[in-house]
Amino acid sequence: AKKHKFWETQPVGQFKDIGNLSLQEGPIEPPTPTSEVKQEPYNLPGPYEWTVCDMDSDETCNEVYNLLTTNYVEDDENMFRFNYSKEFLRWALRPPGYYKSWHIGVRVKTSKKLVAFITGVPARIRVRNEVVKMAEINFLCVHKKLRSKRLAPVMIKEITRRVHLENIWHAAYTAGVVLPTPITTCQYWHRSLNPKKLIDVGFSRLGARMTMSRTIKLYKLPDSTVTPGFRKMELRDVPAVTRLLRNYLSQFVVAPDFDEHDVEHWLLPTENVVDSYLVDSPVTHEVTDFCSFYTLPSSILGHQNYSTLKAAYSYYNVTTKTPLLQLMNDALIIAKQKDYDVFNALDVMQNESFLKELKFGPGDGQLHYYLYNYRLQNGLKPMELGLVLL
Numbered sequence: 608a609k610k611h612k613f614w615e616t617q618p619v620g621q622f623k624d625i626g627n628l629s630l631q632e633g634p635i636e637p638p639t640p641t642s643e644v645k646q647e648p649y650n651l652p653g654p655y656e657w658t659v660c661d662m663d664s665d666e667t668c669n670e671v672y673n674l675l676t677t678n679y680v681e682d683d684e685n686m687f688r689f690n691y692s693k694e695f696l697r698w699a700l701r702p703p704g705y706y707k708s709w710h711i712g713v714r715v716k717t718s719k720k721l722v723a724f725i726t727g728v729p730a731r732i733r734v735r736n737e738v739v740k741m742a743e744i745n746f747l748c749v750h751k752k753l754r755s756k757r758l759a760p761v762m763i764k765e766i767t768r769r770v771h772l773e774n775i776w777h778a779a780y781t782a783g784v785v786l787p788t789p790i791t792t793c794q795y796w797h798r799s800l801n802p803k804k805l806i807d808v809g810f811s812r813l814g815a816r817m818t819m820s821r822t823i824k825l826y827k828l829p830d831s832t833v834t835p836g837f838r839k840m841e842l843r844d845v846p847a848v849t850r851l852l853r854n855y856l857s858q859f860v861v862a863p864d865f866d867e868h869d870v871e872h873w874l875l876p877t878e879n880v881v882d883s884y885l886v887d888s889p890v891t892h893e894v895t896d897f898c899s900f901y902t903l904p905s906s907i908l909g910h911q912n913y914s915t916l917k918a919a920y921s922y923y924n925v926t927t928k929t930p931l932l933q934l935m936n937d938a939l940i941i942a943k944q945k946d947y948d949v950f951n952a953l954d955v956m957q958n959e960s961f962l963k964e965l966k967f968g969p970g971d972g973q974l975h976y977y978l979y980n981y982r983l984q985n986g987l988k989p990m991e992l993g994l995v996l997l
Protein backbone atom coordinates (compact mmCIF):
# COMPACT_ATOMS: atom_id res chain seq x y z
CA ALA A 608 0.00 0.00 0.00
CA LYS A 609 1.10 3.61 -0.57
CA LYS A 610 3.55 4.75 2.14
CA HIS A 611 2.01 7.43 4.36
CA LYS A 612 5.21 8.05 6.32
CA PHE A 613 3.81 11.07 8.18
CA TRP A 614 0.18 9.98 8.68
CA GLU A 615 1.20 6.59 10.05
CA THR A 616 2.72 8.47 13.00
CA GLN A 617 -0.48 10.45 13.74
CA PRO A 618 -3.55 9.66 15.89
CA VAL A 619 -5.86 9.07 12.93
CA GLY A 620 -7.70 5.98 11.80
CA GLN A 621 -5.07 3.74 10.21
CA PHE A 622 -5.88 1.56 7.18
CA LYS A 623 -4.66 -1.50 9.13
CA ASP A 624 -7.35 -0.84 11.78
CA ILE A 625 -10.28 -0.81 9.35
CA GLY A 626 -12.81 -3.41 10.53
CA ASN A 627 -11.11 -3.87 13.92
CA LEU A 628 -14.25 -3.89 16.08
CA SER A 629 -12.26 -4.00 19.31
CA LEU A 630 -11.22 -0.36 18.80
CA GLN A 631 -13.67 1.99 20.52
CA GLU A 632 -15.32 4.84 18.64
CA GLY A 633 -14.27 8.29 19.85
CA PRO A 634 -10.94 9.95 20.80
CA ILE A 635 -7.87 7.93 19.81
CA GLU A 636 -5.47 9.63 22.28
CA PRO A 637 -6.40 11.29 25.62
CA PRO A 638 -5.81 15.05 26.10
CA THR A 639 -2.63 16.08 27.92
CA PRO A 640 -2.27 19.06 30.29
CA THR A 641 -1.56 22.15 28.15
CA SER A 642 1.55 22.67 30.33
CA GLU A 643 2.94 19.43 28.83
CA VAL A 644 2.36 20.60 25.24
CA LYS A 645 5.58 21.54 23.45
CA GLN A 646 5.92 25.27 24.25
CA GLU A 647 8.19 26.27 21.37
CA PRO A 648 7.44 26.01 17.64
CA TYR A 649 8.72 23.09 15.58
CA ASN A 650 11.92 23.67 13.62
CA LEU A 651 11.58 24.73 10.00
CA PRO A 652 14.32 24.08 7.42
CA GLY A 653 17.12 26.71 7.62
CA PRO A 654 15.99 29.46 5.23
CA TYR A 655 12.41 29.64 6.59
CA GLU A 656 10.66 31.14 9.61
CA TRP A 657 7.18 31.01 11.13
CA THR A 658 4.89 34.02 10.99
CA VAL A 659 1.34 34.74 12.17
CA CYS A 660 -0.80 36.16 9.34
CA ASP A 661 -2.96 38.95 10.74
CA MET A 662 -5.95 38.85 8.37
CA ASP A 663 -7.10 42.24 9.70
CA SER A 664 -4.02 43.75 8.03
CA ASP A 665 -4.70 44.60 4.40
CA GLU A 666 -1.04 44.05 3.53
CA THR A 667 -0.91 40.57 5.07
CA CYS A 668 -4.31 39.64 3.67
CA ASN A 669 -2.97 40.63 0.25
CA GLU A 670 0.08 38.40 0.72
CA VAL A 671 -2.13 35.44 1.68
CA TYR A 672 -4.45 36.13 -1.25
CA ASN A 673 -1.52 36.29 -3.69
CA LEU A 674 0.05 33.08 -2.36
CA LEU A 675 -3.22 31.14 -2.69
CA THR A 676 -4.17 32.62 -6.05
CA THR A 677 -0.94 31.41 -7.63
CA ASN A 678 -0.23 28.22 -5.65
CA TYR A 679 -3.45 26.70 -4.24
CA VAL A 680 -5.61 23.79 -5.45
CA GLU A 681 -5.98 23.13 -9.19
CA ASP A 682 -8.16 20.65 -11.01
CA ASP A 683 -6.60 17.39 -12.12
CA GLU A 684 -5.88 18.80 -15.60
CA ASN A 685 -4.39 22.08 -14.26
CA MET A 686 -6.88 24.17 -16.21
CA PHE A 687 -8.41 25.94 -13.18
CA ARG A 688 -7.22 27.11 -9.77
CA PHE A 689 -9.30 28.22 -6.77
CA ASN A 690 -9.29 32.00 -6.48
CA TYR A 691 -10.56 32.66 -2.96
CA SER A 692 -11.20 36.41 -2.57
CA LYS A 693 -9.78 38.53 0.27
CA GLU A 694 -13.22 39.15 1.75
CA PHE A 695 -13.93 35.39 1.58
CA LEU A 696 -10.66 34.63 3.43
CA ARG A 697 -11.48 37.19 6.13
CA TRP A 698 -14.93 35.59 6.53
CA ALA A 699 -13.61 32.01 6.54
CA LEU A 700 -10.83 32.72 9.05
CA ARG A 701 -12.51 34.99 11.63
CA PRO A 702 -15.54 33.12 13.01
CA PRO A 703 -16.62 33.57 16.66
CA GLY A 704 -13.77 32.59 19.00
CA TYR A 705 -11.07 32.41 16.30
CA TYR A 706 -7.34 32.47 17.19
CA LYS A 707 -4.97 34.66 15.15
CA SER A 708 -2.16 32.28 16.15
CA TRP A 709 -3.90 29.58 14.05
CA HIS A 710 -3.37 31.63 10.87
CA ILE A 711 0.15 30.34 10.28
CA GLY A 712 2.51 31.47 7.53
CA VAL A 713 6.05 30.49 6.52
CA ARG A 714 8.34 33.23 5.26
CA VAL A 715 11.80 33.22 3.69
CA LYS A 716 14.00 34.71 6.45
CA THR A 717 15.95 36.99 4.07
CA SER A 718 13.26 38.24 1.68
CA LYS A 719 10.30 37.86 4.12
CA LYS A 720 8.36 36.41 1.16
CA LEU A 721 5.31 34.40 2.25
CA VAL A 722 5.79 30.92 0.80
CA ALA A 723 3.41 28.69 2.75
CA PHE A 724 0.19 28.88 4.75
CA ILE A 725 -2.04 26.70 6.91
CA THR A 726 -5.06 27.67 9.03
CA GLY A 727 -7.38 26.44 11.72
CA VAL A 728 -10.63 27.85 13.07
CA PRO A 729 -12.44 26.55 16.17
CA ALA A 730 -15.73 24.73 15.68
CA ARG A 731 -18.12 22.66 17.73
CA ILE A 732 -18.83 19.51 15.72
CA ARG A 733 -21.32 16.90 16.85
CA VAL A 734 -20.30 13.30 16.15
CA ARG A 735 -23.37 11.10 16.75
CA ASN A 736 -24.51 12.47 20.15
CA GLU A 737 -21.19 13.96 21.34
CA VAL A 738 -20.45 17.64 20.68
CA VAL A 739 -16.68 17.82 20.23
CA LYS A 740 -14.54 20.98 20.25
CA MET A 741 -12.48 20.79 17.07
CA ALA A 742 -10.24 22.80 14.81
CA GLU A 743 -11.30 22.99 11.16
CA ILE A 744 -8.02 22.88 9.24
CA ASN A 745 -7.91 24.49 5.81
CA PHE A 746 -5.89 26.41 3.21
CA LEU A 747 -2.76 24.27 3.47
CA CYS A 748 -0.68 25.74 0.67
CA VAL A 749 3.03 25.44 -0.17
CA HIS A 750 4.49 27.59 -2.96
CA LYS A 751 4.87 25.55 -6.16
CA LYS A 752 8.65 26.04 -6.04
CA LEU A 753 8.92 24.54 -2.54
CA ARG A 754 6.92 21.36 -3.07
CA SER A 755 8.31 17.98 -1.82
CA LYS A 756 10.61 19.74 0.68
CA ARG A 757 8.48 18.00 3.33
CA LEU A 758 7.18 21.40 4.57
CA ALA A 759 3.57 20.16 4.89
CA PRO A 760 4.24 17.65 7.71
CA VAL A 761 6.01 20.23 9.89
CA MET A 762 3.23 22.76 9.20
CA ILE A 763 0.62 20.19 10.20
CA LYS A 764 2.58 19.39 13.39
CA GLU A 765 2.89 23.12 14.19
CA ILE A 766 -0.80 23.87 13.79
CA THR A 767 -1.59 20.73 15.84
CA ARG A 768 0.71 22.07 18.57
CA ARG A 769 -1.01 25.48 18.58
CA VAL A 770 -4.45 23.83 18.66
CA HIS A 771 -3.31 21.68 21.63
CA LEU A 772 -2.13 24.84 23.44
CA GLU A 773 -5.80 25.97 23.37
CA ASN A 774 -6.81 22.62 24.94
CA ILE A 775 -8.46 21.37 21.75
CA TRP A 776 -7.61 17.76 20.80
CA HIS A 777 -9.54 17.04 17.62
CA ALA A 778 -9.78 18.38 14.09
CA ALA A 779 -11.71 18.08 10.84
CA TYR A 780 -10.21 18.53 7.39
CA THR A 781 -10.72 17.51 3.75
CA ALA A 782 -8.40 16.57 0.90
CA GLY A 783 -8.65 15.58 -2.72
CA VAL A 784 -6.21 12.76 -2.00
CA VAL A 785 -6.71 9.55 -0.01
CA LEU A 786 -4.92 9.67 3.38
CA PRO A 787 -5.41 7.43 6.47
CA THR A 788 -8.46 7.25 6.78
CA PRO A 789 -11.46 9.03 5.22
CA ILE A 790 -14.67 9.09 7.30
CA THR A 791 -16.47 9.53 3.99
CA THR A 792 -15.73 10.24 0.37
CA CYS A 793 -17.92 12.74 -1.51
CA GLN A 794 -18.35 13.54 -5.15
CA TYR A 795 -18.50 17.03 -6.68
CA TRP A 796 -21.44 17.82 -8.96
CA HIS A 797 -21.78 20.85 -11.22
CA ARG A 798 -24.86 22.57 -12.63
CA SER A 799 -24.14 24.69 -15.71
CA LEU A 800 -25.60 28.20 -15.54
CA ASN A 801 -23.56 29.68 -18.42
CA PRO A 802 -23.01 26.60 -20.62
CA LYS A 803 -21.45 28.52 -23.49
CA LYS A 804 -18.65 29.93 -21.29
CA LEU A 805 -18.15 26.55 -19.54
CA ILE A 806 -17.70 24.84 -22.91
CA ASP A 807 -15.48 27.65 -24.30
CA VAL A 808 -13.08 27.33 -21.35
CA GLY A 809 -13.09 23.54 -21.38
CA PHE A 810 -14.88 23.01 -18.07
CA SER A 811 -17.74 21.24 -19.87
CA ARG A 812 -17.97 19.52 -23.23
CA LEU A 813 -20.79 19.78 -25.76
CA GLY A 814 -22.90 16.64 -25.34
CA ALA A 815 -23.02 14.11 -28.15
CA ARG A 816 -25.65 15.01 -30.76
CA MET A 817 -26.06 18.40 -28.99
CA THR A 818 -25.73 21.84 -30.59
CA MET A 819 -24.72 24.90 -28.57
CA SER A 820 -28.18 26.46 -28.89
CA ARG A 821 -29.81 23.19 -27.76
CA THR A 822 -27.39 23.11 -24.81
CA ILE A 823 -28.17 26.72 -23.82
CA LYS A 824 -31.89 25.88 -23.95
CA LEU A 825 -31.34 22.73 -21.85
CA TYR A 826 -29.86 24.76 -18.96
CA LYS A 827 -32.20 27.77 -19.25
CA LEU A 828 -33.81 28.88 -15.98
CA PRO A 829 -36.80 31.15 -15.24
CA ASP A 830 -35.98 34.82 -14.69
CA SER A 831 -37.41 34.84 -11.16
CA THR A 832 -37.86 32.46 -8.22
CA VAL A 833 -41.14 30.60 -7.88
CA THR A 834 -41.56 29.99 -4.11
CA PRO A 835 -43.98 32.44 -2.41
CA GLY A 836 -42.26 34.24 0.50
CA PHE A 837 -38.74 33.51 -0.83
CA ARG A 838 -36.43 36.34 0.31
CA LYS A 839 -32.90 37.16 1.43
CA MET A 840 -32.02 36.31 5.03
CA GLU A 841 -31.72 39.30 7.41
CA LEU A 842 -30.28 39.78 10.91
CA ARG A 843 -33.77 39.49 12.46
CA ASP A 844 -33.99 35.92 11.00
CA VAL A 845 -30.98 34.56 12.92
CA PRO A 846 -33.00 32.98 15.77
CA ALA A 847 -35.47 31.28 13.42
CA VAL A 848 -32.76 30.10 11.01
CA THR A 849 -30.74 28.75 13.94
CA ARG A 850 -33.73 26.72 15.17
CA LEU A 851 -34.46 25.45 11.64
CA LEU A 852 -30.84 24.53 10.97
CA ARG A 853 -30.15 22.85 14.34
CA ASN A 854 -33.26 20.75 13.87
CA TYR A 855 -32.34 19.75 10.36
CA LEU A 856 -28.67 18.97 11.09
CA SER A 857 -29.60 16.73 14.04
CA GLN A 858 -30.35 13.91 11.58
CA PHE A 859 -26.73 13.62 10.39
CA VAL A 860 -23.97 11.60 12.06
CA VAL A 861 -21.40 14.42 11.78
CA ALA A 862 -22.61 18.03 11.69
CA PRO A 863 -21.74 21.46 13.12
CA ASP A 864 -23.38 22.41 16.42
CA PHE A 865 -24.27 25.98 15.32
CA ASP A 866 -25.56 28.52 17.85
CA GLU A 867 -26.97 31.96 16.98
CA HIS A 868 -23.53 33.59 16.94
CA ASP A 869 -22.27 30.93 14.53
CA VAL A 870 -25.35 31.33 12.30
CA GLU A 871 -24.91 35.11 12.29
CA HIS A 872 -21.29 34.72 11.14
CA TRP A 873 -21.57 31.79 8.72
CA LEU A 874 -24.99 32.40 7.18
CA LEU A 875 -25.89 36.11 7.25
CA PRO A 876 -25.48 37.26 3.62
CA THR A 877 -22.13 38.90 2.83
CA GLU A 878 -21.78 40.28 -0.70
CA ASN A 879 -19.62 38.09 -2.96
CA VAL A 880 -18.98 35.70 -0.07
CA VAL A 881 -22.13 33.97 1.14
CA ASP A 882 -25.77 34.24 0.04
CA SER A 883 -28.66 33.01 2.16
CA TYR A 884 -32.35 32.91 1.37
CA LEU A 885 -35.35 31.68 3.28
CA VAL A 886 -39.06 31.08 2.84
CA ASP A 887 -41.05 33.44 5.06
CA SER A 888 -44.48 31.83 4.86
CA PRO A 889 -46.92 34.51 3.59
CA VAL A 890 -49.67 32.94 5.71
CA THR A 891 -48.07 32.16 9.06
CA HIS A 892 -44.98 34.41 8.75
CA GLU A 893 -42.87 31.56 10.07
CA VAL A 894 -39.53 30.68 8.45
CA THR A 895 -40.14 27.26 6.94
CA ASP A 896 -37.15 26.70 4.61
CA PHE A 897 -33.61 27.96 4.03
CA CYS A 898 -30.95 27.72 1.36
CA SER A 899 -27.43 29.14 1.05
CA PHE A 900 -24.42 29.07 -1.22
CA TYR A 901 -20.91 30.55 -1.00
CA THR A 902 -18.89 32.28 -3.72
CA LEU A 903 -15.56 30.78 -4.76
CA PRO A 904 -14.34 31.88 -8.17
CA SER A 905 -11.70 29.98 -10.08
CA SER A 906 -8.90 31.35 -12.19
CA ILE A 907 -8.98 29.99 -15.73
CA LEU A 908 -5.35 29.16 -16.51
CA GLY A 909 -4.09 30.37 -19.87
CA HIS A 910 -7.31 31.19 -21.70
CA GLN A 911 -7.36 33.96 -24.28
CA ASN A 912 -10.84 35.42 -23.64
CA TYR A 913 -11.70 34.50 -20.04
CA SER A 914 -9.72 34.78 -16.79
CA THR A 915 -12.26 33.82 -14.12
CA LEU A 916 -15.05 31.33 -13.63
CA LYS A 917 -17.71 32.50 -11.17
CA ALA A 918 -18.75 29.47 -9.11
CA ALA A 919 -21.37 29.15 -6.38
CA TYR A 920 -21.09 26.27 -3.91
CA SER A 921 -24.11 24.79 -2.17
CA TYR A 922 -23.70 25.41 1.59
CA TYR A 923 -26.54 24.55 4.05
CA ASN A 924 -30.09 23.96 2.85
CA VAL A 925 -33.12 23.08 4.99
CA THR A 926 -36.70 22.36 4.00
CA THR A 927 -39.74 21.75 6.18
CA LYS A 928 -42.52 22.83 3.79
CA THR A 929 -41.09 23.59 0.32
CA PRO A 930 -39.90 20.60 -1.74
CA LEU A 931 -36.06 20.59 -1.70
CA LEU A 932 -36.11 20.31 -5.50
CA GLN A 933 -38.08 23.55 -5.79
CA LEU A 934 -36.01 25.39 -3.18
CA MET A 935 -32.74 24.43 -4.87
CA ASN A 936 -34.12 25.40 -8.26
CA ASP A 937 -34.84 28.84 -6.77
CA ALA A 938 -31.20 28.91 -5.56
CA LEU A 939 -30.07 28.16 -9.12
CA ILE A 940 -32.33 30.97 -10.42
CA ILE A 941 -30.78 33.43 -7.93
CA ALA A 942 -27.25 32.31 -8.89
CA LYS A 943 -28.05 32.77 -12.58
CA GLN A 944 -29.51 36.24 -11.85
CA LYS A 945 -26.19 37.06 -10.10
CA ASP A 946 -24.23 35.97 -13.18
CA TYR A 947 -22.62 32.81 -11.75
CA ASP A 948 -21.28 30.47 -14.41
CA VAL A 949 -21.68 27.22 -12.47
CA PHE A 950 -23.34 25.99 -9.27
CA ASN A 951 -21.38 23.28 -7.46
CA ALA A 952 -22.63 20.81 -4.86
CA LEU A 953 -21.29 17.78 -3.03
CA ASP A 954 -23.44 14.65 -2.71
CA VAL A 955 -23.70 15.23 1.07
CA MET A 956 -26.84 15.61 3.23
CA GLN A 957 -29.93 15.27 1.01
CA ASN A 958 -28.27 16.73 -2.07
CA GLU A 959 -28.48 13.45 -4.00
CA SER A 960 -32.26 13.94 -4.12
CA PHE A 961 -31.98 16.93 -6.45
CA LEU A 962 -28.63 16.64 -8.28
CA LYS A 963 -29.70 14.68 -11.34
CA GLU A 964 -33.18 16.17 -11.62
CA LEU A 965 -31.79 19.75 -11.57
CA LYS A 966 -29.31 18.81 -14.30
CA PHE A 967 -26.10 18.65 -12.23
CA GLY A 968 -23.34 16.56 -13.79
CA PRO A 969 -20.69 14.63 -11.84
CA GLY A 970 -17.33 16.37 -11.47
CA ASP A 971 -13.70 15.35 -11.74
CA GLY A 972 -12.69 14.20 -8.43
CA GLN A 973 -13.66 13.31 -4.98
CA LEU A 974 -13.45 15.10 -1.68
CA HIS A 975 -12.39 12.97 1.26
CA TYR A 976 -13.38 14.07 4.79
CA TYR A 977 -11.11 13.34 7.78
CA LEU A 978 -11.22 13.59 11.57
CA TYR A 979 -8.02 13.95 13.60
CA ASN A 980 -7.78 11.99 16.87
CA TYR A 981 -11.36 10.74 16.60
CA ARG A 982 -12.26 7.22 15.44
CA LEU A 983 -15.52 6.44 13.72
CA GLN A 984 -16.29 2.70 13.72
CA ASN A 985 -17.40 2.56 10.10
CA GLY A 986 -17.18 5.04 7.30
CA LEU A 987 -20.20 7.22 6.66
CA LYS A 988 -22.27 7.46 3.55
CA PRO A 989 -22.09 11.04 2.15
CA MET A 990 -25.78 11.46 3.03
CA GLU A 991 -24.89 10.90 6.71
CA LEU A 992 -22.52 13.89 6.62
CA GLY A 993 -23.93 17.29 7.53
CA LEU A 994 -20.66 19.28 7.42
CA VAL A 995 -19.54 21.55 4.57
CA LEU A 996 -15.95 22.85 4.85
CA LEU A 997 -15.03 25.89 2.75
Ligand SMILES: COc1cc([C@H]2SCC(=O)N2c2cccnc2)c(CCCN2CCN(C)CC2)cc1O
Nearest residue numbers: 680681682687688689783795905918970971972973
Ligand atom coordinates in the same frame (compact mmCIF):
# COMPACT_ATOMS: atom_id res chain seq x y z
C1 LIG B 1 -12.76 20.99 -13.57
O1 LIG B 1 -13.67 20.29 -12.76
C2 LIG B 1 -13.54 20.46 -11.39
C3 LIG B 1 -12.77 21.45 -10.82
C4 LIG B 1 -12.71 21.52 -9.43
C5 LIG B 1 -11.93 22.57 -8.78
S1 LIG B 1 -10.23 22.14 -8.61
C6 LIG B 1 -9.69 23.87 -8.63
C7 LIG B 1 -10.80 24.58 -9.33
O2 LIG B 1 -10.68 25.71 -9.76
N1 LIG B 1 -11.97 23.88 -9.43
C8 LIG B 1 -13.15 24.37 -10.01
C9 LIG B 1 -13.10 25.01 -11.23
C10 LIG B 1 -14.28 25.49 -11.77
C11 LIG B 1 -15.47 25.32 -11.06
N2 LIG B 1 -15.48 24.69 -9.88
C12 LIG B 1 -14.33 24.22 -9.33
C13 LIG B 1 -13.43 20.64 -8.61
C14 LIG B 1 -13.42 20.74 -7.11
C15 LIG B 1 -12.11 20.17 -6.52
C16 LIG B 1 -11.71 18.87 -7.15
N3 LIG B 1 -10.52 18.28 -6.51
C17 LIG B 1 -9.29 19.09 -6.68
C18 LIG B 1 -8.08 18.36 -6.15
N4 LIG B 1 -7.97 17.01 -6.77
C19 LIG B 1 -6.83 16.27 -6.18
C20 LIG B 1 -9.20 16.23 -6.55
C21 LIG B 1 -10.37 16.94 -7.12
C22 LIG B 1 -14.19 19.68 -9.20
C23 LIG B 1 -14.26 19.58 -10.59
O3 LIG B 1 -15.06 18.66 -11.18
